[in-house]
Amino acid sequence: MTALLSIENLSIALPRGADRAHAAKDVSFTIDRGEVFCVVGESGSGKSLTAAAILGLLPPGVRASGGRILFEGQDLLQLSLPDLRRISGKRIGMVFQDPMTALNPLHTVGSQVAETFRIHTSLGRAEIADRVLDLLETMRLPEPRQIARAYPHELSGGQRQRCVIAMAMALEPALLIADEPTTALDVTTQAQILGLIRDLQARRGMGVMFITHDFGVVAEVATRIAVMRQGEVVEQGEAATILNRPRHPYSQALIAAMPALRPPPYQPSTAAPVLSVEGVHKTYRRRGRTVAALKDVSLTLRRGTTLGVVGESGSGKSTLARCLVKLVEPEQGAIRVLDTDITRLSGSAWRAQTGRIQMVFQDPFTSLNPRRRVGDLVTQGIAMRGIRGPDLKDRAEDLFRLVGLDPAAIDRFPHEFSGGQRQRIGLARALALEPDVLVADEPVSALDLSVQAQVLDLLASLRRKLGLSMVFITHDLRVAAQVCDRVAIMQRGEVVEEGPAETLLTAPTHPYSRELLAAVPGRGWAGGR
Amino acid sequence: MRILRLVLRRLSLSIPCLGIILAVLFFLLQLAPGDAVDALIGQMGTSDDTLSKLLRSYYGLDGSVVGQFTGYVGRLATLDLGLSIAYGKPVIDLILERLPVTVVLMVTSMAMAFTAGCVVGVIAARYVHRWPDTIISVLGMLVYSMPSFWFGLMAIVLFAVTLGWLPAGGISDLRAGHTGIAHLLDMAKHLVMPALTLGLIFFAVYLRVMRTAMVEVMTLDFMRTARAKGLQERAVLFRHALRNALLPMVTIAGLHASSMLGGAVVVESVFSLPGLGRLAQEAVVQRDLNMLLGITVMSSVLVIAVNLVIDIIYARLDPRIDVGA
Numbered sequence: 142m143t144a145l146l147s148i149e150n151l152s153i154a155l156p157r158g159a160d161r162a163h164a165a166k167d168v169s170f171t172i173d174r175g176e177v178f179c180v181v182g183e184s185g186s187g188k189s190l191t192a193a194a195i196l197g198l199l200p201p202g203v204r205a206s207g208g209r210i211l212f213e214g215q216d217l218l219q220l221s222l223p224d225l226r227r228i229s230g231k232r233i234g235m236v237f238q239d240p241m242t243a244l245n246p247l248h249t250v251g252s253q254v255a256e257t258f259r260i261h262t263s264l265g266r267a268e269i270a271d272r273v274l275d276l277l278e279t280m281r282l283p284e285p286r287q288i289a290r291a292y293p294h295e296l297s298g299g300q301r302q303r304c305v306i307a308m309a310m311a312l313e314p315a316l317l318i319a320d321e322p323t324t325a326l327d328v329t330t331q332a333q334i335l336g337l338i339r340d341l342q343a344r345r346g347m348g349v350m351f352i353t354h355d356f357g358v359v360a361e362v363a364t365r366i367a368v369m370r371q372g373e374v375v376e377q378g379e380a381a382t383i384l385n386r387p388r389h390p391y392s393q394a395l396i397a398a399m400p401a402l403r404p405p406p407y408q409p410s411t412a413a414p415v416l417s418v419e420g421v422h423k424t425y426r427r428r429g430r431t432v433a434a435l436k437d438v439s440l441t442l443r444r445g446t447t448l449g450v451v452g453e454s455g456s457g458k459s460t461l462a463r464c465l466v467k468l469v470e471p472e473q474g475a476i477r478v479l480d481t482d483i484t485r486l487s488g489s490a491w492r493a494q495t496g497r498i499q500m501v502f503q504d505p506f507t508s509l510n511p512r513r514r515v516g517d518l519v520t521q522g523i524a525m526r527g528i529r530g531p532d533l534k535d536r537a538e539d540l541f542r543l544v545g546l547d548p549a550a551i552d553r554f555p556h557e558f559s560g561g562q563r564q565r566i567g568l569a570r571a572l573a574l575e576p577d578v579l580v581a582d583e584p585v586s587a588l589d590l591s592v593q594a595q596v597l598d599l600l601a602s603l604r605r606k607l608g609l610s611m612v613f614i615t616h617d618l619r620v621a622a623q624v625c626d627r628v629a630i631m632q633r634g635e636v637v638e639e640g641p642a643e644t645l646l647t648a649p650t651h652p653y654s655r656e657l658l659a660a661v662p663g664r665g666w667a668g669g670r
Numbered sequence: 671m672r673i674l675r676l677v678l679r680r681l682s683l684s685i686p687c688l689g690i691i692l693a694v695l696f697f698l699l700q701l702a703p704g705d706a707v708d709a710l711i712g713q714m715g716t717s718d719d720t721l722s723k724l725l726r727s728y729y730g731l732d733g734s735v736v737g738q739f740t741g742y743v744g745r746l747a748t749l750d751l752g753l754s755i756a757y758g759k760p761v762i763d764l765i766l767e768r769l770p771v772t773v774v775l776m777v778t779s780m781a782m783a784f785t786a787g788c789v790v791g792v793i794a795a796r797y798v799h800r801w802p803d804t805i806i807s808v809l810g811m812l813v814y815s816m817p818s819f820w821f822g823l824m825a826i827v828l829f830a831v832t833l834g835w836l837p838a839g840g841i842s843d844l845r846a847g848h849t850g851i852a853h854l855l856d857m858a859k860h861l862v863m864p865a866l867t868l869g870l871i872f873f874a875v876y877l878r879v880m881r882t883a884m885v886e887v888m889t890l891d892f893m894r895t896a897r898a899k900g901l902q903e904r905a906v907l908f909r910h911a912l913r914n915a916l917l918p919m920v921t922i923a924g925l926h927a928s929s930m931l932g933g934a935v936v937v938e939s940v941f942s943l944p945g946l947g948r949l950a951q952e953a954v955v956q957r958d959l960n961m962l963l964g965i966t967v968m969s970s971v972l973v974i975a976v977n978l979v980i981d982i983i984y985a986r987l988d989p990r991i992d993v994g995a
Contacts, residue, residue: 193894196897196898197897198894198897198898222903223902223903226897226900226901226902226903227900228900229897229898229899229900230898230899230900230901231900234898235895235898237891237894237895237898239891242890242891242892243891243892243894243895244892244895245892245895245896245910245914246892246914246988246989246990247913247914247987247988247989256896256899256901256909257899257900260899260900260901260905261900292989292990294989294990305895308895308899309898
């Protein structure tokens with residue numbers, strides 16, 4: 142029997158002037174019915190373009206320059222666009238990464254799901270409507286009738302992704318291509334969506350091509366794996382083999398870069414608290430509704446330690462970070478840095494104190510002003526304190542050395558750096574004022590795994606060298622296990638549990654903490670560093 | 671329900687808005703030296719103090735400025751815009767006589783510009799960076815950079831004088847004495863060139879906006895979803911891209927409603943059409959304050975009404991618009 146999908150020596154050419162000639166080079170693999178084939182790689186590995194090539198969805202200027210894509214024995218690359226579209230959606234379904242943008246904002250999700258039926262079948266209106274409701278129910282969406290009538294902006298990310306999957310699954314395709322379908326979702330939602338995809342796959346016996354960068358997710362779903370780097374498949378084989386005994390150095394490095402869910406033994410600190418949050422409340426009012434972003438939050442950070450604040454979107458963790466650096470004013474409670482309650486400081490008094498608590502932001506691409514040289518960005522804070530001229534330049538160079546960047550690069554602009562390098566610049570900027578407390582808001586979640594590992598190593602070494610005290614905000618329990626001494630878990634504005642990382646990440650007591658821990662993908666797999 | 675709430679909300683905002691416009695206009699016009707009576711006396715060629723006094727009291731120009739304003743607003747409530755000094759007729763009658771021509775001119779040229787802009791913009795976006803797009807973009811730039819009166823004059827030279835296909839000016843052929851359908855057709859024939867002239871520049875704007883909007887929409891993720899569903903390229907374009915691209919178009923069209931009124935003045939002069947624009951121009955020359963005020967009030971109402979319509983269209987197109995609060 143022939144394979145369901147067989148990609149043979151596929152090459153995808155990039156337009157002239159791109160950073161390399163081929164997005165994919167000589168890629169070959171096969172996917173059978175009833176298996177989940179994971180394509181793993183970091184950004185730029187060509188995994189998404191390989192998937193896009195199957196359905197002829199390559200962006201303008203990018204084209205498949207060689208090889209064959211055989212689906213049920215037919216070479217998809219030889220088909221005309223209209224013929225290919227007759228297969229898309231019917232025999233091959235596709236699910237995309239970002240459910241926020243994958244749906245047309247101007248149509249109800251019901252009509253968008255129904256469109257798949259309208260395109261490929263001659264069913265009547267009433268029957269399509271029934272099928273859509275059935276389908277939404279299969280996707281375990283509550284109140285399918287209401288959901289069908291809703292517009293995408295009225296649904297949560299998880300609900301939207303279920304609708305996108307419903308669209309792809311409508312006609313029971315033989316092959317489902319899922320391009321990072323859970324990357325944009327919260328951990329608990331991710332666990333649900335992964336379960337859903339696995340169930341559907343098992344029940345319908347379809348083949349799944351699952352693209353991801355996350356080895357935890359791979360461990361959760363894969364039957365076979367291909368690892369891609371720079372457009373080439375470096376290794377492929379059975380899931381268990383590659384996860385536990387990777388042969389190619391790159392697969393080994395990738396798996397090694399994956400933070401393990403094993404916190405180091407807890408060493409209690411007796412140092413004095415450097416930051417204490419006491420009974421902080423913050424409510425947002427929007428359209429007459431009030432949302433409690435922070436409810437009676439109290440936390441203590443001792444000098445030289447790292448406190449992790451872990452939660453899903455909407456848990457209030459980012460609001461807390463903003464309160465700590467006084468970007469948001471809480472209504473109640475106190476935030477003390479050493480002995481100063483910063484919530485009571487006036488604008489000018491705060492400006493004199495800003496050096497004591499500094500922040501590193503999540504997105505390394507938008508948190509640096511693109512029109513200023515990175516050296517200036519890093520030293521802006523000290524320049525305001527009256528340091529000028531050659532001293533300033535020396536300081537900038539020192540800071541660059543500190544975060545592992547070439548000091549000669551201080552005259553460049555942010556766009557000349559990679560994501561990981563920019564995050565180092567953000568770190569240098571925050572450290573320039575020698576703060577008592579560093580607040581890091583998801584500093585590694587926008588980075589590739591291997592880069593993430595480097596930045597985490599840097600943070601660890603800085604912590605040892607400078608005795609940093611840090612509040613580390615993250616949604617990723619694995620990362621928290623790597624860097625935090627203590628962890629606070631937040632849900633809907635409240636700290637539901639706080640304790641040493643070691644106990645909290647191995648034996649949590651609060652039901653939500655347990656749910657969160659259970660949802661971490663690949664928990665049963667012992668891999669990682 | 672959602673739309674009704676929007677209409678009520680916008681209407682409640684537009685009444686104070688109209689009041690402010692009225693006050694600003696009224697007092698601004700008072701700042702100019704001389705009044706209508708000065709202009710009238712100047713035309714008569716005499717300078718009799720008692721006569722001018724008599725005229726001022728007749729036209730209600732002898733009270734205090736504030737008194738005049740409150741009197742004006744009071745009469746406005748009963749749709750009485752006062753007497754035109756230059757014509758000696760009620761302003762409202764004059765405006766209602768001229769308004770249809772301007773409204774027809776604006777609506778037709780707006781409709782033509784919008785439709786043609788959409789169609790050509792979509793074509794340009796479909797072939798972006800290929801030769802059809804390049805030709806369309808160059809033509810659009812050319813049209814955009816020419817003044818509309820020049821187009822009007824050139825059109826008259828070509829179509830009216832040289833070819834004799836269309837009338838050079840006016841709203842209808844008085845000598846022919848058409849009635850009924852024939853009269854309407856005659857008017858339509860007279861409006862072809864003015865409407866084209868007025869619409870051309872807006873066409874160029876809409877074409878560019880539509881092209882950019884379409885090109886941008888086509889890069890969005892949900893377009894890829896639609897293709898992956900198996901929708902053919904043409905359907906992707908019409909069912910998913912077009913409506914999203916229309917959103918910026920509608921915004922721009924709303925902004926243009928007022929500037930189009932300004933453009934109508936020029937076009938009406940070029941084609942000697944008896945519209946609101948010409949009336950306004952005459953009112954300025956003759957210092958016919960009542961008339962000028964009447965016209966501006968009328969056009970503010972028109973612009974506010976158009977914007978209300980635009981808001982409704984926008985809310986119907988985009989379910990994300992928040993009309994509450």
